[in-house]
Amino acid sequence: MSGEKILVVGNGMVGHYFVEKLRSHDANVDITVIGAEPRPAYDRVHLSSFFDGLTAADLALTTREHYKELNIEAHLGEQVVHIDRGKKQVETDLHRRFDYDNLVLATGSYPFVPPIEGADTKGCFVYRTIDDLGEIYAFAQHASSGVVVGGGLLGLEAANALKNLNLKTHVIEFAPGLMNVQLNRVAGETLQSEIETLGVQVHTEKNTTRINSSTEGRLTMEFSDGEELVTDMIVFSAGIRPHDSLADQAELEKGIRGGFIVNSECQTNDRDIYAIGECAAVSNQIFGLVAPGYRMADVVVSQLADGTLHFKGADMSTKLKLLGIDVGTIGDSLGRVSDSLKFDYKDERNQTYKQLVTDASCTKLLGATLVGDTSDYEILHQYVINEIALPSQPESLILPNINGGSNLLGVDALPASAIICSCHNVSKERIEASVSSGCHSVLEVKGDTAASSGCGGCAPLLQNLVENKLAELNIEVSNAICEHFPFSRQELYDIVRVEEIRTFKDLLHRHGTGLGCDICKPAVASMLASHWNEHILKDQHRGLQDTNDLYLGNMQKNGTYSIVPRVPGGEITPEKLIVLGQVAKEFDLYTKITGAQRIDLFGAEVHQLPSIWKRLIDAGFETGHAYGKALRTVKSCVGNTWCRYGVQDSVGMAIYLENRYKGLRSPHKIKMAVSGCTRECAEAQSKDVGVIATEKGWNLFVAGNGGMRPRHAELFATDLDDETLVKYIDRILMFYVRTADRLQRTSVWLEKLEGGIDYLKSVVIEDRLHLAQELEEQMEMLVDSYACEWKTTIEDPAKLKRFRHFVNSDEKDNTIQFVRERGQKRPAIVEA
Amino acid sequence: MSRTNWHRVCTTRDLILDAGICVLVEDQQIAIFNIELGTTENKLYAIDNFDPISKAAVLSRGIVGSIQNRVVVASPLYKQHFDLETGQCLEQSDVKLLTWPIRLNEDTVEIALDSQ
Known part of the structure; x- marks a missing residue:
């Protein structure tokens, strides 16, 4: 495919995914993108976060610069209005023409506005793009009530937005229940009663016939049952329709409910024209979720490279929070298969509802519905997509476990091939491999595998998997430094700095628990040194110092110490070199040249350290900090x-x-x-x-x-x-x-x-x-404030007093034994 | 009943708060720790100074602290933790150090050697 011209129409999530995939697959293919929206692709799934303060930049999936780096030609804010299949050329609203070898239509969809008289009055909006949301936000500043037309998934999301904009909010639904495409009657009722407790008024079986505007700018909605509702603004969110306006002119076939008809290779009736995402109709079905769109994009990338990937339908399971209420539907949640069986659990006290749909033999889970509590969503989803055998009493999966704990499988029980992220097709195996190869946080694994970077629905499962794998590999998960402080090192450092803390005791008293330990004490000692640079053997710091810092030497395997004076840059005078030799000889120290251009003297006992260092300091040496994290x-x-x-x-x-x-x-x-x-x-x-x-x-x-x-x-x-x-x-x-x-x-x-x-x-x-x-x-x-720690130590009798093995005796430690080898001493091997 | 034989081993001036020192009593190396448990309460512990895992007499030079409410010292060599109360090694259940009764008699630190 290298050298071919691939033209992509549409720069939504799917169109963007497609060009990135294509580019990573082929560095040379000529890619051009034409998108109608003025900004490059952004995360429409999380569009409502715009109201939580996220900006267009936060939602952006890419930038113009990034496209340039990828050598992708992008024309944004420009709309394709005509396809000339004969010339293999498109024309835009700016009257520019672009040639193609292969055309990929990713035009997406538009919000459906029911044919109601007055639906285009001022104060009526749709909920689809960042610009739409910007307009809704601006208008809502001067409004006190709002109506959402549409009680489906998107409608409820819009209702949440209006509610958060402090509007008295109504939801108008034509059907008898909310989310009737996904939820059965009982689930819909459970959801409705929960939503109403939040102050949102739900009106079902309402058919809006007319919208009138008063002189004060208020809107009156008339319904077919004769009732009326007065409001300041109306948001239409009654479903989507595929953006297929190019089909008729170009003589591309359309599905019954619209959309470019494509085969399993995502090809339209013109073999050089593909359609992916919400504008494509596969067997007359439109897939209004991002994951199936991504799969279609994968298929086209594969097809263009003479690959063999086919689109085989998609998992339409979803989990979301609607007005703060958790709702999840998995697989065939409505039990459309003829001889399926259903298991229901409804809890009116906690306003939760759960239903399982199994096959006739109760061995396979076909679908599930969860309202009010979706904590079991990921695992139930795994049962469906990986066809895991059900327990003999499937109802145990949704019944509360009286004994506490869960009846569900843990992530450990999932097969390695289990698909965890269905948006990006990432398996359990792949995620575990990523953790093993060094990605030790969800963030890193996300970056490495793309898992959970689509709809984000698998995030809890991903987190679980990453944590389990880390535990299995014995890698500490929490960033808390140890059990005594619930903070990372950096956080502790900032606390020490901001609160001007000078002792470990003070820090522990203010922010920690217990007595501290061999993890936090040396770490804090280091921070205190970075701030105050006090002598590390001052009384209040002494007990914090690690093995080597405590006696300003490196403790070797038999409890003796080695001594490494500083030799800056590795430059040393013959006089100093001679002193090192004399000291080593006098104290019978094993002598070795280090890899860092210094000389290491081994085998000094605690009581010898001050006299050795006295000699060295008198000759002009300083401590080399070979013992320190320094x-x-x-x-x-x-x-x-x-x-x-x-x-x-x-x-x-x-x-x-x-x-x-x-x-x-x-x-x-x-x-x-x-x-x-x-x-x-x-x-x-x-x-x-x-x-x-x-x-x-x-x-x-x-x-x-x-x-x-x-x-x-x-x-x-x-x-x-x-x-x-x-x-x-x-x-x-x-x-x-x-x-x-x-x-x-x-x-x-x-x-x-x-x-x-x-x-x-x-x-x-x-x-x-x-x-x-x-x-x-x-x-x-x-x-x-630098001072040689050894110089100040040998000048301080109180500190010197600590350089004794026994406080009550001048005896030497009789467990230290040496033998001789190659003319020098070395520790004897201790018998058990 | 054996008579408890209290040895005077050092004075409080030899102790280091929240750290260890080592004394020699009848050829036995004993590590003594002086730990501040609360704001007023200090407690003395006496355990064997010899770390059987690294086979070096170094435990008095370890960092003291607490692990899940047990007062411990970490061996300076390979960092195993020993319960100062019981001598039990937290990482290896088959390793347990000797411990001795210890008390303060005015300014004098005393250890009872003949019982455990």
Whole structure:
């Protein structure tokens, strides 16, 4: 199909779905869209949300720019008025002509206005487009009562809108009951009585004959039974009719109730012209829901690519809230099949009604109706669409379980092939695979699979499935940091900041329960450090510190510690190197060079730590924070001072950065590197912050990661001068400290950050959140208040007192045993 | 009935609020925790300092807290939690630490070694 011209008429939900599908299927096919509405496709299913404050932009499914990116030519606000099948050309109301190889009609439908005299009077509206709703809203500001003509699904939705606009609301229905297309008499009555308790007056079996307008602008409706009703405005919502006006002129066949007749390939009687969505009639049936329209779109995409997909009818089940009342109908809810059986349950106290329709043998569920309580909708729906065998007493599925709990299947019991989202045809299997592959929230799974992004009816089921799968994978679902605080790390951080909390006790007292634990305490200690930068071994902070922070060293497997002095940029004088050797020798410490251009001394016992550090500090060393969730090192290559390829002084920059950010406490460790040229010997692209020299300055990379899940850093900005580089790093790091989850490296943080790197750029470079100054000031405060934790510790007798294994004895811990290997000591293997 | 033998092990000045210390009593390493349970109530706990899972004498250096109303310490090495009242490991039902009666005698902390 590449190179062919595909012309789509109509840019509603189905037309839009079709062009996106087609484009993702074929990057080269020539796609043109002509839509009559002035704005690109929007979510008509949730149109009423417009009254809840959602704007046209919120409802938009796409933008003109997005179409441009997809190389889709869109002409909006322009209507096709003529099809020339011979020339394979259409003409618009602007007298422009467009050629096609294949024409796809997705013209949708229009609201049916009964042929009533006066139905076009001022104050009469329809309920179909954003513009319609805008007009209704404006008019309602000066009205006190409104009438909706039509007691079907859309009519009740319109009634809800009028009611929310504070109008005295009436519903006029021609048939004996509400929603008579979907609901049986009892269900309709249940719904009606519930609606009337809300103050909406329902008039059934009313035939409007005439609408008169008075001089004061009020409208009088006359009914065939002689009664009258006076109101300020009238909204017609009495069903839809397919938009098939092009059919007659183009000699395309129409169905009995209108619509372009199509076969199961969605082709009209002209093989090059397809029709999809509400304008198409399949076996004389119009499908007035979005899901079947999407299926038809899939069929046409497949057909254009010589595929074999056919449209085989559609599931018309729906679940919605009408005026706040839950209503659900599933499958053959009216029991049209001849020998079906019905099971009813009606509860007048709680105003609920449930009915099951089964086959004659009671083994298969054919349909169901739920009014007032649709909590069982998803599972009953699964019984129907996946033909799950019914229990021996099907009525148990709708009867209240006296013993509590539910009689229904859980999502676990659904087969893997079960279709969860029928709008986008997403199976249980696909959703579980998405969770397993790393999508750990409903939002992410939605993005990955498109599940629940159509009508949204499967949202509870999707949520359930995602949560179950996460539990199965042992992944924490709640974003609460632990059982002691019902907040995420970011929320706690904001609380600490806004309320200026300085101790864990205070935070726990104000916002938590219990005593805290090894999850929340170190996390809060880190936040307190980011704000106040007090010594982490102050009495009130001491009990919060993680294993390594507590003794300012990394605890090894036998309870001894390792010592890593800071060697900024990996540059070290021979004198200092000698001191390290002497100290290691004197205290008999196992010595190893680390991957981060430092030297690690292992096997120190708690009581030895102060004397070792005294020696190191006297020689000019500082703590390396190898034990902390903090900046570790800034690795560097030798740069242009020695290297014949280097273009900048990478060692100088690395030392500057390491000294600037040393001691910065963060949600997880932070690693940096600076390379002196594009050869990238310092491996900066595997670091949280990577800096690579260019001829003109520095390129900045962020959110790289080695370790368990390696990730290349992303390019953030190019050719920065020194000052701008540091400014950006300040802002990025502080923003990370503020917003990341506990133990979340920058790589995962950026992946989870909505909007990703572009958003981060907008915050850091364009200062979209007006935070830049605050972030810089906070960093400046931390830089200014830095003090080497080991230096202040060895100067404080109270803190030194804690560096003893026993408080009542000078004995050593006799469980620590070493053996020698390759000329150095290592922990002995402890027998059980 | 065996006579309870109270050992004086340290003073209140050696204790750290909401954290642990370690004492040596007749070759036994005992971790002592001083936990503020309410705004006024402090409670002392004495459990074995040796973590049988990591096989290191480190429990006095763990973070204390509560898990579902049980007062616990988390091992600093592999983070298993031990109930300070009973010594029971929350993650492994077959691991239970020794605990000892502990009391305050004016400023002196005392542990009874011969009963459990």
